[in-house]
Every structure is written in structure tokens, then in C-alpha cells.
Amino acid sequence: MSQKLQDSKEYQNIFHWAETQKNGTIPSFAVRKNDPYQYQPGFNNHFESQAIPGVIPQGQNSPRSVRYGLYTEQMTASAFVAPRHRNKKAWLYRARPAVAHQGFTDLPDNKNTESNFLPMNSRVHVSPTQLAWLPFDIPTEKVDFVDGLATIAGSGEPTLREGIATHVYLANESMHKKAFVNSDGDFLIVPQQGALDIQTEFGPLYVQPGEICVIQRGQRFRVSVEGPSRGYILEIWGANFELPELGPLGANGLANPRDFLHPCAKYEITHDDPWSIVYKLGGKFFRSTQNHSPFDVVAWHGNYVPYKYDLTKFVNVGSISVDHIDPSIFCVLTARSRDPDAPLADFLIFSPRWDVASHTYRPPYYHRNVASELMGLIYGEYGGRSDKFQPGSVSFECGMVPHGVAYEEFKAASENEVPQMQISKGSIAFMFESSRPFTITDWAWNSNKKHEHEPKMWDNLVNNFSEFQLNNKSLSNGNQNGS
Ligand SMILES: O=C(O)Cc1cc(O)ccc1O
């Protein structure tokens, strides 16, 4: 094979897919199309991209005039004086600055979305129950990505820059002459059904099930769909996503920075073209109109840029001696809270990996922890939830809600021959995790897709200890020290 072919993007994509399919890690229905776009790899780099060479000014950002009469606009997403590694900004060189519009009007509330999760809000519900939802139906009438947003659960409130919301989107129509901008926070989007072709101010991103993308606060985007589309969104208020620290793992592993892909500049210049820009601010929706495309950025540079990531590139690590490691090893992206010990939100995945530990109980141990765990399934199967947990479903446990696998899985994991197995074969489940207890929205609470886990799942977890006590006096109550 020629070096040229081996080096081509198409070959790299196909090679990666062929390998993962050989390993049985990608079920045939999840095989992807070739991505039509070019990207820049890295994470939190200072990227630059120009659709016309020579547009980005050299030696300064804001000269008196920019080539071809373009306007300069800076987006700053951190405090101006934030520490360097968290200082986020981008310089855009564009046909018209974003301020060139015809004013704002209020839009009616989207009754399915929520942004105030404080329990005194009568629209949210507190529950210690393990809750779950069957896959939400994608409407048959025409609905685009923005109108198809619905909120499941969350914590906090966006105007205080403190909190998190979890949503689904259910859409079957592309956004026409309509862009969306979330002024509240960052969206981490997880398509489950249908690819999203996303036009952003920085260039296009093509995101298919098994991939995720992050579109940050204030960045305008327009979503085209290819048919009925469903997915999940993790929205964060008050932080941006970062890669987790690697600690003793060293310099590589988990999500590697070079696998995050950023768009290349691509501009669209239109005149007398009626566009709407839909803004979300404080959970409310507003619209501004303008007669030109908002995607008119010819060149840009900076580190505040939307990106995508292919979850099958995640480098799983685990124990190679004994015991099941805590799920923090599955963290793809994390976002800081103001508590130095606990993230605001983590995005974790459970994807195909080998499980080789000796005399180890392999399913997640029975547990209760501070984390609120909201899980979804992109494809395949995931144990430990109600039988009805299927691709497109949601399951939820608030912090300190006990959970773990049903008796049958416990028995198999404890008694069957030690497996040398690939687990999560052909499946990707994920978890939105937060140290903050979530409340549940009216939309999710009243949904006919909601169900509780059948408590009978755990009925057979009988007390084995009492039988030992009967036969062994030293195990009787109050004599635990063997004295
Ligand atoms: O509950 C779950 O299924 C998620 C999970 C997985 C794991 O490996 C350890 C803990 C945990 O919460």
C-alpha cells in the first residue's frame, strides 16, 4: 500500500473502524460513515484556522484594519485574569460582528426544559428512589434540535454559575436559518441515534453515535439531522470541561488529548437572508433576527473552540491483579466545582475492555456514594439497572442511593468459573456524575416512560451470614472480636 494512502484521513478512519470491528467492539449497526470534515487535534491548545490564507493578523490581535475589510471580535470565556491554563478566549475575524442584529424578542418558555433545580421550585421533584426512563419517543411532527430539548434532572441554577442540568434532545428536522447560543453554560452532547452535522462559528463538526461533542457557552451553532435523532446532553454552569489528572498513570491513557478534534474555519456569507438566533439565558429563551448568516467567520485563533471526541478511542485502564477499581478510571472529561475535592460534573463511559483480574467480583460492587449518577446507553447492553435499560434509556440514582446488580448477576459473578472476558462487548454506556444531589423536572417526573427499578431484583440477596452464625457460636451477636 502506498504511503500516501496510509497517511490519508479516510484510511486512518477506516483502519480504526476495521480494527475495532475485528475486536467485536463495534456492533455492525453502530458502524459510522466517513466524516466529511477536516479537524485540528489537541486539547486546550491555542489553535488557529483560516479559510483564506493571510487573514489572521500577525504580532497583534486587533489591528486598525483587518484584511478584506473583516471585523475583529474577541470571545472571552474566563475571567480576564483567570490562571493561564484556565484562561479561555478566541479571536474571530468575520464579515459582520455578532452585534450586528435587529434586536431581541422574548420567546415563549419551552415547558419541557428547566434550569432552576432548587427544591423550593415547585416544578422539580426530590426522590431517593432509583428511577429510570424508557427511551423517549422521537416526535413524528417536525421538531428541530432546539425545540426538541427536554430536561431530566439537575442541580443549582445558571445565573449563580453553580450547577448542572441533564437533558435529552428528540429531533427529526434540521434547524433552518436558525442558530442557537447557550449563554448559560457548556453543552456536552452525546448522540444516541442519528448523526449531527453541526455548523459552528469555528467551522463544522460531524458527530455520530459513539462520538461526543462539546459546544461551549456563547458559541453559536446550527444542527442538521439526517432523520429521527435522539441523544443526551450534560450542561454545566460555572466551569469548562477539562481532562482529568492522570496521577500515577503517567503521561498517557484515558482520553488522550490528541484524540479531541477541533473544526477548521468555514464561512458562509449571505445577504438579505432572514436568520434567527435563539438565545438561552437563565433558562429562558430569546430571539434576535439578522439578515445575514451568523456563520461568517473567515479565520479565528484561540483555545475556546468547540470540539468532538470519538469514545472508541478511550484508553481503558483497570486492575491487573485483584479488585474492581472505582469508576473514576472511566472519566473522559471533568468540570471543576468550587469545592476543591469534588468535581461539578464528570462524564464517564463504560466501553469494551478486557477484565483479567484474579479472584475478583467484577460487576460494580454494591455501593452508595456522594455522586448523583445519571446513566444512558448509546448502544449494546449494561447490567445493574432495570431490565428495561436499553439504548436511549435513562437511569438515575441521587447521591447516597444504594444500588448494584440483581441477584442473578451477583451469583454468577461470585460462583461461576473465573471469566477471562471482554466486558461491555459491543456496547457503550455512559454516566453523567456529580457530587451535587439532583432534583427531577416535571417533564421527566410525569413522563409515561418513567419507571422504578423492580425491587424484586434484589430480593434473592438473602442473608447468608445467619446460617454461619447458627453453626458457629463465635459469630453470635456482640462477639465480633472473637473474645
Ligand atoms: O453504578 C454503576 O453502574 C456505575 C458504576 C460503575 C462502576 O464500575 C463502579 C461504580 C459505579 O457507580
Ligand SMILES: [Fe+2]
Ligand atoms: Fe453507581
